[in-house]
Structure formats: structure tokens, C-alpha cells
Amino acid sequence: xxxxxxxxxxxxxxxxxxxxxxxxxxxxxxxxxxxxxxxxxxxxxxxxxxxxxxxxxxxxxxxxxxxxxxxxxxxxxxxxxxxxxxxxxxxxxxxxxxxxxxxxxxxxxxxxxxxxxxxxxxxxxxxxxxxxxxxxxxxxxxxxxxxxxxxxxxxxxxxxxxxxxxxxxxxxxxxxxxxxxxxxxxxxxxxxxxxxxxxxxxxxxxxxxxxxxxxxxxxxxxxxxxxxxxxxxxxxxxxxxxxxxxxxxxxxxxxxxxxxxxxxxxxxxxxxxxxxxxxxxxxxxxxxxxxxxxxxxxxxxxxxxxxxxxxxxx
Amino acid sequence: xxxxxxxxxxxxxxxxxxxxxxxxxxxxxxxxxxxxxxxxxxxxxxxxxxxxxxxxxxxxxxxxxxxxxxxxxxxxxxxxxxxxxxxxxxxxxxxxxxxxxxxxxxxxxxxxxxxxxxxxxxxxxxxxxxxxxxxxxxxxxxxxxxxxxxxxxxxxxxxxxxxxxxxxxxxxxxxxxxxxxxxxxxxxxxxxxxxxxxxxxxxxxxxxxxxxxxxxxxxxxxxxxxxxxxxxxxxxxxxxxxxxxxxxxxxxxxxxxxxxxxxxxxxxxxxxxxxxxxxxxxxxxxxxxxxxxxxxxxxxxxxxxxxxxxxxxx
Numbered sequence: 156x157x158x159x160x161x162x163x164x165x166x167x168x169x170x171x172x173x174x175x176x177x178x179x180x181x182x183x184x185x186x187x188x189x190x191x192x193x194x195x196x197x198x199x200x201x202x203x204x205x206x207x208x209x210x211x212x213x214x215x216x217x218x219x220x221x222x223x224x225x226x227x228x229x230x231x232x233x234x235x236x237x238x239x240x241x242x243x244x245x246x247x248x249x250x251x252x253x254x255x256x257x258x259x260x261x262x263x264x265x266x267x268x269x270x271x272x273x274x275x276x277x278x279x280x281x282x283x284x285x286x287x288x289x290x291x292x293x294x295x296x297x298x299x300x301x302x303x304x305x306x307x308x309x310x311x312x313x314x315x316x317x318x319x320x321x322x323x324x325x326x327x328x329x330x331x332x333x334x335x336x337x338x339x340x341x342x343x344x345x346x347x348x349x350x351x352x353x354x355x356x357x358x359x360x361x362x363x364x365x366x367x368x369x370x371x372x373x374x375x376x377x378x379x380x381x382x383x384x385x386x387x388x389x390x391x392x393x394x395x396x397x398x399x400x401x402x403x404x405x406x407x408x409x410x411x412x413x414x415x416x417x418x419x420x421x422x423x424x425x426x427x428x429x430x431x432x433x434x435x436x437x438x439x440x441x442x443x444x445x446x447x448x449x450x451x452x453x454x455x456x457x458x459x460x461x462x463x464x465x466x467x468x469x
Numbered sequence: 470x471x472x473x474x475x476x477x478x479x480x481x482x483x484x485x486x487x488x489x490x491x492x493x494x495x496x497x498x499x500x501x502x503x504x505x506x507x508x509x510x511x512x513x514x515x516x517x518x519x520x521x522x523x524x525x526x527x528x529x530x531x532x533x534x535x536x537x538x539x540x541x542x543x544x545x546x547x548x549x550x551x552x553x554x555x556x557x558x559x560x561x562x563x564x565x566x567x568x569x570x571x572x573x574x575x576x577x578x579x580x581x582x583x584x585x586x587x588x589x590x591x592x593x594x595x596x597x598x599x600x601x602x603x604x605x606x607x608x609x610x611x612x613x614x615x616x617x618x619x620x621x622x623x624x625x626x627x628x629x630x631x632x633x634x635x636x637x638x639x640x641x642x643x644x645x646x647x648x649x650x651x652x653x654x655x656x657x658x659x660x661x662x663x664x665x666x667x668x669x670x671x672x673x674x675x676x677x678x679x680x681x682x683x684x685x686x687x688x689x690x691x692x693x694x695x696x697x698x699x700x701x702x703x704x705x706x707x708x709x710x711x712x713x714x715x716x717x718x719x720x721x722x723x724x725x726x727x728x729x730x731x732x733x734x735x736x737x738x739x740x741x742x743x744x745x746x747x748x749x750x751x752x753x754x755x756x757x758x759x760x761x762x763x764x765x766x767x768x769x770x771x772x773x774x775x776x777x778x779x780x781x782x783x
Contacts, residue, residue, distance in 0.1 A: 169546040170512050194542040195509050198484050218574040220545045224538075228508040231534045232483040249574040256570055260532040260563040262613050299576050 156184045156287070158308065158361050158459040160384065162425070163199040165451040167368075167390045167404070168221050170195065171429035174453060176221035179386070180205055181306050181363060184287040189213040190304060190365050196225035197232055203454060208238065212283060214290065215246035216367060217276075217301035223250065227257050234265050241268040245282055245290075247300040248273045276300040279378050284309070293378050295369035298403045303366040305379060311357035319353060361459045364419070367426045370400065371409035375417070382419045383459045386451060389424035392437050407437050411444035425451030470498045470601070472622065472675050472773040474698065476739070477513040479765040481682075481704045481718070482535050484509065485743035488767060490535035493700070494519055495620050495677060498601040503527040504618060504679050510539035511546055517768055522552060526597060528604065529560035530681060531590075531615035537564065541571050548579050555582040559596055559604075561614040562587050590614040593692050598623070607692050609683035612717045617680040619693060625671035633667060675773045678733070681740045684714065685723035689731070696733045697773045700765060703738035706751050721751050725758035739765030 159182050164175030176193025189196075189210050200207040207229065215223045223246070233242065244250065251271040258265065274282055274292050277300075283290040286309065293303030312334035320330075329339050338350045364379040367388040379385055388405035391398055399406045405413075407424065414422035422445050427434060434450050441448040449457070473496050478489030490507025503510075503524050514521040521543065529537050537560070547556065558564065565585040572579065588596055588606050591614075597604040600623065607617030626648035634644075643653050652664045678693040681702040693699055702719035705712055713720045719727075721738065728736035736759050741748060748764050755762040763771070 168549045170515070175512070194539065195512055198489070198509055201484070218571075220542060220571065220575060224542045224545070224571075225508065227534060228538045231538070235482045249570075253570050253574060256563075256567050257532075257534065257538075260567060261534060 156308070158183050158363070160363060160386075160423075160457045160459065161203065161205065162423075162451045162453050162455050162457075163196055163203070163205075164191075164193045165425035165427060165453060166221070167426045167428055169429050172432045174427065175199060176224070177216075177367060177426060178225065179365070179451075180210075181365075183306065183308070186211075186285075186287070188290075188306070191216055191222040191367075192224075192226040192229060193221050194224040194228075197229045199453070208233070208236070210242075211240060212243045212245065212290075214274075214283075214304050214365075215244065215250060216295070216303060216365070217247055217297060217299055218249050218253075219299065219368070222368075223253075226250075227254055230254060230258075230265070230269065231261075231263070233267060234263060238267040241270060243270045243272060243283070245272045245274050247276050247302060274302045276302040291378075293364065293366060293375060295366060295375070296372040296403060297368045297370070301368055303364060303369070303375070305362060305364045305382070307362040308360040310360060313350070313354040313357050316353055316355055325353075359461050361461060363459050366413075368404055370403040371405060371413070373413075373416070375413060377417075379413075379417045379419065382417065383461075384421045384423060384457060385414050385417065385419040386423040386425060387413055388426045389437060389441065390426050390428050392431070393440055395428070407440035408444060411441040411448060414445045414448070420447065421457075422448040423451040423457060424448060470622070472497050472677070474677060474700070474737075474771045474773065475517065475519065476737075476765045476767050476769050476771075477510055477517070477519075478505075478507045479739035479741060479767060480535070481740045481742055483743050486746045488741065489513060490538070491530075491681060491740060492539065493679070493765075494524075495679075497620065497622070500525075500599075500601070502604075502620070505530055505536040505681075506538075506540040506543060507535050508538040508542075511543045513767070522547070522550070524556075525554060526557045526559065526604075528588075528597075528618050528679075529558065529564060530609070530617060530679070531561055531611060531613055532563050532567075533613065533682065536682075537567075540564075541568055544568060544572075544579070544583065545575075545577070547581060548577060552581040555584060557584045557586060557597070559586045559588050561590050561616060588616045590616040605692075607678065607680060607689060609680060609689070610686040610717060611682045611684065615682055617678060617683070617689070619676060619678045619696070621676040622674040624674060627664070627668040627671050630667055630669055639667075673775050675775055677773050680727075682718055684717040685719060685727070687727075687730070689727060691731075693727075693731045693733065696731065697775075698735045698737060698771060699728050699731065699733040700737040700739060701727055702740050703751060703755065704740050704742050706745070707754055709742070721754035722758060725755040725762060728759045728762070734761065735771075736762040737765040737771060738762060 161180045163178035166174035175195045177191040178196040291305040295301045364382040387410035389410040390404035475494045477492035480488035491505040492510040605619040609615045678696040701724035703724040704718035
């Protein structure tokens with residue numbers, strides 16, 4: 156099952172050094188989801204060969220322009236390209252009005268259904284699910300209401316110990332019950348078999364936590380515990396801490412410390428200030444605290460991989 | 470005195486083939502003016518090395534998104550970059566509300582004055598002037614209220630026939646009156662001198678007419694008579710005439726015919742449909758009717774040159 160993140164934009168506030176404002180595509184089981192949609196996102200889609208028509212859910216963290224100014228263009232292009240399937244947009248309150256006034260000004264009546272869903276930025280709750288995955292809101296600490304998003308695979312079934320199952324010549328109709336965690340009776344011997352004996356724990360549910368924009372915010376730690384990848388606001392380096400505090404943004408130190416305390420496996424840093432052309436000093440600073448850090452550079456694709464060994468041991 | 474046009478975007482509706490939606494910078498006497506501001510305009514500024522901070526007037530033809538979706542990003546970036554000089558925006562009614570709701574959602578109070586000026590799209594009138602130039606509205610025929618813009622140098626003074634002026638040993642203080650068209654008295658001889666004898670007609674006032682988006686619209690012809698350069702909506706080729714009529718856009722034939730009937734010197738065609746990757750067939754079609762046609766390709770700079778000879782003859 157695919158689970159990957161493509162970075163379309165990772166600059167903060169103003170575009171600079173060829174870097175666009177925030178946007179990412181998360182692909183899970185071949186379905187793409189868009190997180191944030193800064194200006195120029197639709198151009199990035201074509202540059203990176205991403206079929207944006209397949210997107211059905213868009214998650215907007217907050218209503219600072221570098222996170223949504225590209226949305227009206229995308230909505231409008233979908234209309235001009237004769238989309239017919241619905242589009243769901245999840246965001247803090249206020250976005251529907253912004254889109255509505257612009258469609259009205261252009262006398263545009265969309266040819267597809269557009270649904271807005273308000274995200275309560277004060278609560279951690281499931282805001283979307285389908286058969287493969289769930290999306291949870293993550294309250295962040297920013298200048299205006301702002302929510303991160305936790306993308307998590309659905310809880311999986313227990314895995315049958317195939318060797319044993321076959322050696323005992325158990326009938327196949329028992330498999331679904333075993334996967335669901337039930338104990339069963341051996342029809343050959345009448346013996347009661349414990350589920351634990353015949354199954355292994357489910358594979359780890361992979362998860363990706365997107366946390367931008369936010370100041371250093373410890374309540375986040377519990378909510379993103381053990382995520383496979385964390386993307387965290389890293390607008391400034393350590394020397395920029397005062398400015399970060401003033402503007403409710405993160406630094407290299409903040410991002411890496413949250414990653415460490417939450418025990419995530421990898422950290423992506425992004426939402427870089429335009430003042431940094433060379434980002435390698437930010438990477439070095441973060442790695443001093445949390446070695447498994449990467450820069451969220453545009454065009455890069457990060458695979459969310461299943462954690463090894465630990466979760467397969469049973 | 471500089472007078473040039475830089476194309477930042479010339480695609481219609483959706484961005485395609487690396488072409489951005491509409492935006493141009495007109496520079497007159499080293500002052501830049503922005504016409505339309507499709508998504509991605511601020512990225513084009515940095516790509517083409519244009520100092521966008523020097524722009525003080527922006528002219529938006531109409532409220533279809535491909536002509537203004539980049540404006541909120543630019544306004545917002547000016548704020549983040551601590552602009553302090555005022556910005557004037559000329560457009561049909563509705564734009565102020567669109568910008569306001571977005572600034573409010575971001576809890577942004579701009580650090581510079583932003584003034585909106587409503588353009589009456591039914592009237593041809595002067596909407597802006599300074600010492601060097603004037604901008605006139607050009608009523609167009611589109612699906613929603615839409616105005617083109619005529620940029621014209623100010624009426625110039627008559628030019629003194631220097632040879633004669635010096636041969637007659639006339640005093641310098643007469644020069645301003647002669648330039649203004651007055652007859653004067655020769656202080657040496659007492660003779661009355663006719664202005665016509667001592668001056669040549671003013672240099673031609675150069676002009677640029679921006680006419681997008683519009684259907685074929687003959688009332689335009691009189692308003693753009695003898696323009697040095699005309700930019701005209703050319704969304705479709707001749708085969709696309711039905712679609713052009715339906716959508717209130719122009720074709721190669723429409724653009725070239727208007728150029729010919731108005732007696733302009735050069736024609737730029739733009740606002741290309743995304744269906745054309747190769748634009749050369751459009752250029753060929755237009756040139757069959759009006760040979761002095763060029764494609765308005767992004768990054769190209771067109772000089773508005775003074776008409777030769779004719780206007781210098783006196």
C-alpha cells in the first residue's frame with residue numbers, strides 16, 4: 156500500500172529562491188490528498204506530473220495566505236476542466252466565504268459539488284476517514300486558528316501464522332475470525348485454540364503528522380506519538396528564536412525537540428523563512444538534536460515506511 | 470523615455486504548457502505599471518528580475534480569476550516585505566470585497582495604504598494620469614464587466630526649430646511660450662513671429678492598448694485608433710470561432726481585423742487557450758490579415774517605439 160508525501164512548496168510567507176509557499180500531496184493507497192495550497196500549487200502539479208484531478212479532499216491548516224491563496228485557482232481550474240466529482244475542503248472557519256465571493260464576482264456556478272467542512276482547531280478529533288485511512292486534526296499554537304493533520308492508516312487485522320495454520324490443516328473459513336482476534340475451535344480435534352497462538356499482531360499502522368504553522372507546543376507531543384514521519388514548522392534557525400516566538404513559528408530546535416520527545420521515526424522540516432537561501436545550516440542544527448531530519452525540498456518524495464522488526468515480532 | 474511592455478503571463482483560463490495566466494508590466498519613463506495579475510505573477514517578477522516594489526498602480530481588466538488570482542498574494546507580500554508607499558488598484562466593482570475578506574481571515578492589517586478605484590466598464594474615460602502619461606478605460610465586450618486599458622504618453626510640447634531660433638538670436642525666455650504654441654514678438658526687431666514658423670509639431674504621443682478579454686467588438690476601433698501597439702484577446706484560432714463567440718473571446722481573425730481597422734502599428738496576440746501547445750499556427754493566421762503581429766510570449770519585452778518620419782515632418 157503506497158504511503159508517500161510529495162513536497163510542492165515549503166517556503167513561508169513570501170515565495171523566494173524558487174521556493175513556493177506551503178503545499179504537499181499525501182498519497183495513501185494510490186489516493187492523493189492535498190495539504191495546504193499556496194499560490195502556484197496548480198503549476199507545481201503539472202511540473203511534477205501529478206494528476207490533480209484525482210484529488211477529492213483538501214486539508215487547509217489555516218487562513219494565512221501562504222497556505223491557501225492557490226486554492227481558488229485550483230477550484231476554478233477544476234471547473235474549467237469540467238470536473239464532476241465532488242471536492243471536500245477541510246479548514247478552519249472562513250474559507251467558504253472567501254471562495255464564494257470570488258466565484259460570485261466571476262459569475263461562476265461550479266459544475267461540480269464543493270463541500271466545506273469546518274475543522275475545530277481546539278480539538279483533536281477524526282475529521283475524515285475512508286476504508287484505508289483516517290485524518291485527525293492536531294491543535295497547533297499559531298497567531299490565528301490553525302490545525303495540523305495526522306494521516307494514519309486504518310487499524311489493521313491480526314496476521315495469521317501461516318505455517319502453523321497450514322500444519323494444523325485448519326479450514327480457510329476460520330481465517331477471517333482469527334484475523335479479527337477471535338479464539339476458535341479446531342474442527343478436526345475439537346480443541347479450543349487461542350487467537351494468540353495462531354496469529355501475529357497486526358502490522359504497524361503508518362502515520363504522517365503535518366504540523367505547520369506552530370510555535371513550540373508540547374501538548375502536540377502526545378498526539379503525534381510514534382508517528383513515522385513528522386513535518387514540523389521550522390521557519391527559523393536557533394538564532395531566530397525571538398522572532399519565532401513573536402510570530403508563533405518554530406525553529407530547528409523546536410522542531411527537533413518535538414520530534415525527539417514524541418519518538419517519531421523521521422522529521423521533515425519546512426516552512427522556511429525567505430531570509431535563508433542556503434538551508435543546510437538549518438538541517439545541521441536540527442540534526443544535532445534529532446539525527447533523522449530531512450529538509451522538505453520541493454519536488455522531493457518521502458516514503459512513509461513500515462517500522463521494521465519491533466512490530467513484527469508478535 | 471522608456472515605454473515597454475513585459476509579458477508575465479499570456480494563457481487564458483487555466484495555466485498550461487508552462488504558460489501562466491494574464492499579467493503584464495508596462496514601463497513608461499522608468500515607472501512600472503501592472504496590468505492584470507493572474508496566479509503566479511509574483512513568482513514571474515523574481516524570475517524576470519522585475520522590482521515589483523516599484524509598482525504603485527495596478528489595473529485589473531475584470532474579475533475572472535485568470536486576471537486577478539495572483540493579486541492577493543502580491544498585496545500580502547508587499548505587507549510582509551514592509552512596503553509603506555500607497556498602492557492604487559483600478560478594477561471593475563467587487564475586488565475590494567474579495568481582498569478585504571482575505572485580509573480579515575488572516576487578521577492582517579496592511580502596513581501601507583491600499584486604495585481601490587472602480588472602473589466604469591461602460592465608459593471610455595481617463596482613469597489615471599501623472600506627468601508622463603494617462604490611462605484610459607476601454608469598454609470591452611465580455612461575459613462579465615470588463616475594461617481594457619489605453620496607456621498613452623501625455624500630449625507633448627511643440628518642438629522649437631533650433632536652427633532658426635539660434636540664427637535669429639532669440640532670447641531663451643521665449644522658448645517655453647513657443648513650446649506651448651504661442652506666437653511671440655522678436656525683441657530684437659519688434660517683428661511678430663508666428664509659432665508655426667519657429668516650431669515643429671510635437672513628437673507623436675506613443676500609446677499601448679490592452680484589450681483582453683473581449684469578443685470581436687467594433688466600437689473599440691475608434692478608441693484605439695493609431696495605437697503603436699495593440700494587445701488583443703486571441704484565445705482561439707479561426708476554427709474556434711463558434712467557441713469564441715459563445716465565450717465572448719477573440720480569434721486570430723478578430724484580433725487582426727481590429728488591428729487593421731484601427732490602423733495600429735503592431736499587434737500582440739495573447740490569452741491563448743490551453744488547447745494550443747504550439748502557437749505558431751495562430752501567429753500565421755493573424756499575420757495573413759495583419760502582418761505586423763507577434764505572439765505575446767512570457768518573458769518577452771516589446772518596445773513601444775515612436776512612429777517614424779510621418780510625425781516628425783511638421
